[in-house]
Amino acid sequence: MHVNCRMTLLHLILISVSRLMQDNWSSVLFAMAGGIVLSLGNLATQYAWAFVGLSVVEVVTCSITVVIGTTMNYFLDDRINKAEILFPGVGCFLIAVCLGSAVHASNAADNRRKLNNLPGKVDARANNADNGTTANEGPKDVENGNGFKDKAKVGTADFLVEVENRRSIKVFGRSAVLGLTITFFAGFCFSLFSPAFNLATNDQWHTLKEGVPHLSVYTAFFYFSVSCFVLAIILNISFLYRPVLNLPKTSFKAYLNDWNGRGWALLAGFLCGFGNGLQFMGGQAAGYAAADAVQALPLVSTFWGVVIFGEYRRSSRRTYVLLFGMLFMFIAAVGVLMASSGHRK
Numbered sequence: 603m604h605v606n607c608r609m610t611l612l613h614l615i616l617i618s619v620s621r622l623m624q625d626n627w628s629s630v631l632f633a634m635a636g637g638i639v640l641s642l643g644n645l646a647t648q649y650a651w652a653f654v655g656l657s658v659v660e661v662v663t664c665s666i667t668v669v670i671g672t673t674m675n676y677f678l679d680d681r682i683n684k685a686e687i688l689f690p691g692v693g694c695f696l697i698a699v700c701l702g703s704a705v706h707a708s709n710a711a712d713n714r715r716k717l718n719n720l721p722g723k724v725d726a727r728a729n730n731a732d733n734g735t736t737a738n739e740g741p742k743d744v745e746n747g748n749g750f751k752d753k754a755k756v757g758t759a760d761f762l763v764e765v766e767n768r769r770s771i772k773v774f775g776r777s778a779v780l781g782l783t784i785t786f787f788a789g790f791c792f793s794l795f796s797p798a799f800n801l802a803t804n805d806q807w808h809t810l811k812e813g814v815p816h817l818s819v820y821t822a823f824f825y826f827s828v829s830c831f832v833l834a835i836i837l838n839i840s841f842l843y844r845p846v847l848n849l850p851k852t853s854f855k856a857y858l859n860d861w862n863g864r865g866w867a868l869l870a871g872f873l874c875g876f877g878n879g880l881q882f883m884g885g886q887a888a889g890y891a892a893a894d895a896v897q898a899l900p901l902v903s904t905f906w907g908v909v910i911f912g913e914y915r916r917s918s919r920r921t922y923v924l925l926f927g928m929l930f931m932f933i934a935a936v937g938v939l940m941a942s943s944g945h946r947k
Contacts, residue, residue, distance in 0.1 A: 626817060628809035629802045633822040636798030637829030643791030644830075644874070645837055646784050649847065652771040653781025654706050656907035657914070657925070659788070660900040661932050662702040665695040666789025667796075668935070674797040675890035678806045687942035694935030699789075701928035703782055708921040709914060710778040713762055716916075717774075720759040757915030770849055799826060799882055800890045819886050823879055900932055 643663070650659045669692055676688060754760035766774050773781075801807060802822040810816070842852050877899075885893035907913040914921055 625811055625814040629805060629817045629822065630825050632798050633802035633817065633825040634829035636795040636802065637826040637831075638833050639791040639798065640795040640826075640878070641830040641833040641837070643788045643795070645834070646788035646791065649771065650781060650784040650788055652769060653773050653776065653778075654785050655709070655913045656911065657904040658702045658706050658928070659785050660903040661928055662699050662785050663789035663792055664900045665699045665702070665932065665935075666786065667792040668692060668695040668939070669699065670790065670793035671796050671890075672939070674793075675800055675885075678797060678800050678804070679889045680806075684942045687938060691935045691938035691942060694931050694938060698928050698931040698935060701924055701931060705914075705921060705924045705928055706782060707778050708924055709917055712917045712921055716759040717762060720763070756912030757917070761912075771847055795826075796881070796885065796890050796893070799823075800885065802826075803882075803886060819882050823882055826878075827875060901929075904929060 647659060647663060650663075654662075672688070672692055676685070754764050766772065799822060802825075803817055803819055805816050839854060841849075842854055842857060845851055881893050908925075914925060
């Protein structure tokens with residue numbers, strides 16, 4: 603009896619693999635393409651955080667995701683979402699993107715003003731591109747920095763110098779456009795992964811043969827996750843030996859030996875995967891356009907950035923007004939798009 607069960611299970615596996623290779627390959631490729639662009643977006647976001655900050659990066663990338671991805675999903679889903687509600691919400695997200703860019707530019711000007719009023723410490727426009735150190739500092743350990751006896755107050759010029767000396771990605775002297783470019787690239791990548799997954803599960807372009815069932819959300823999510831994971835490994839190992847933005851070279855062995863913060867990284871990856879799975883399940887039920895829009899990520903990240911990490915502390919009134927406007931438009935857009943959800947037939 604056990605032998606028969608094993609033979610039956612093996613037979614089913616062989617049939618599934620054979621069917622996958624012959625019939626569902628196009629849907630599998632769409633799912634894997636979604637995983638690839640998500641992996642690229644995640645990696646770009648990690649670089650953008652250093653330049654633009656957690657608060658603005660998440661709002662801008664998610665807003666770009668909605669502006670592009672939601673529009674694509676609206677047409678892919680046969681317009682099951684209410685257009686008269688959906689697109690005004692998309693317009694609010696577009697305004698949030700513009701305000702986010704203005705927040706970054708205003709905050710960068712505030713930081714330059716603080717640093718220029720700090721004699722003998724650092725020139726905000728000076729940066730050694732060869733070794734990644736600031737103009738007045740020598741080489742330092744990229745993880746622990748040179749250390750400070752007295753902890754600087756958050757938002758002060760001393761605090762900005764302290765953060766710069768401890769971080770591996772140096773931002774002093776770099777153009778504000780660089781950070782925004784990375785942020786917009788991340789947002790563009792994020793805007794494509796949901797439409798690709800939508801195509802994988804619903805085959806709106808009719809790439810499957812007649813009679814071949816669509817991939818389930820769970821099957822598509824498996825291939826989506828595999829491609830995302832594999833590309834992340836390839837890119838991260840490559841950047842260890844060929845770093846960008848003047849980061850120091852390291853090795854895979856050194857990476858394995860350094861577990862500082864690794865637990866947080868693993869937790870972040872788990873939460874990201876869990877959240878994506880729920881988003882896809884919601885998209886299959888109520889439309890991917892609405893599922894893309896209803897995101898609490900930027901609001902939570904803004905709380906962390908502003909309240910816990912002290913972003914924009916002691917900034918100008920103009921920066922605060924722009925920051926409030928960006929968050930207000932984002933919250934309004936989420937509320938509007940929640941009302942646009944429909945039901946798949």
